[in-house]
Amino acid sequence: MKVEFVDSQRKEHGGQPVLQVLEGTPAQIAPSTYYAAKSRPESARAARDRELTEKIKRVHEANYNVYGARKVWAELNRHGIEVARCTVERLMREAGLRGLPRDKSPRTTPPAPETGRPTDLVERDFTAPRVNELWVADIT
Structure with a gap:
């Protein structure tokens, strides 16, 4: 994240001045760290995530964007792509992909x-002055 910030400001201000301004702030990054991150090759996990994300997007689009993580995971495994379900969930979340939620029961x-509701004849006063004077019922 810090490397991307420096890159975004580098065209306007240059790399070294941006790194000097960040010194002493919580966003401080050492120049050696910045340049090492720029020259470092992509990690194996990042490369696999990039490939899997493309496959997940294809499966999601092929199924009208309605499949969620569980069905995408099952489809990938059917095609011989061994991947953990939690990985599919993470990559779908990062890519902004969601399945359609199931409808609530009707x-x-x-x-x-147009049907009339029974009126409240006792006006919410359920006290009876004597026995057998007030009878109420509720059919639910």
Whole structure:
């Protein structure tokens, strides 16, 4: 992240002045660290992640962008690409890929707007002055 920042400012200010300005700040980076990061070859994990991300994108697009990590992982394994499910989840998250969530179960008895609701005849006062004076029921 620090290396990308220095690169973004390098064209305008130069590399060494940007590194000098960052000295003494929480974003400080040693010049040797910066130049080592620039010349270092890509790690094996980064290379595999890049290749897997392309395959994941192809599987996701081939299935109308509805497959989530579980189904993408199963599809990759069916094609002989051995990869852990957590790796597929991580790479999909980093690539901004998501499957479509399953719908909630349908509500089977929606109330019709034209049906009348029973009125509250006791006006929420459930105290009876004597026995058998007030009867209430609730059918749920």
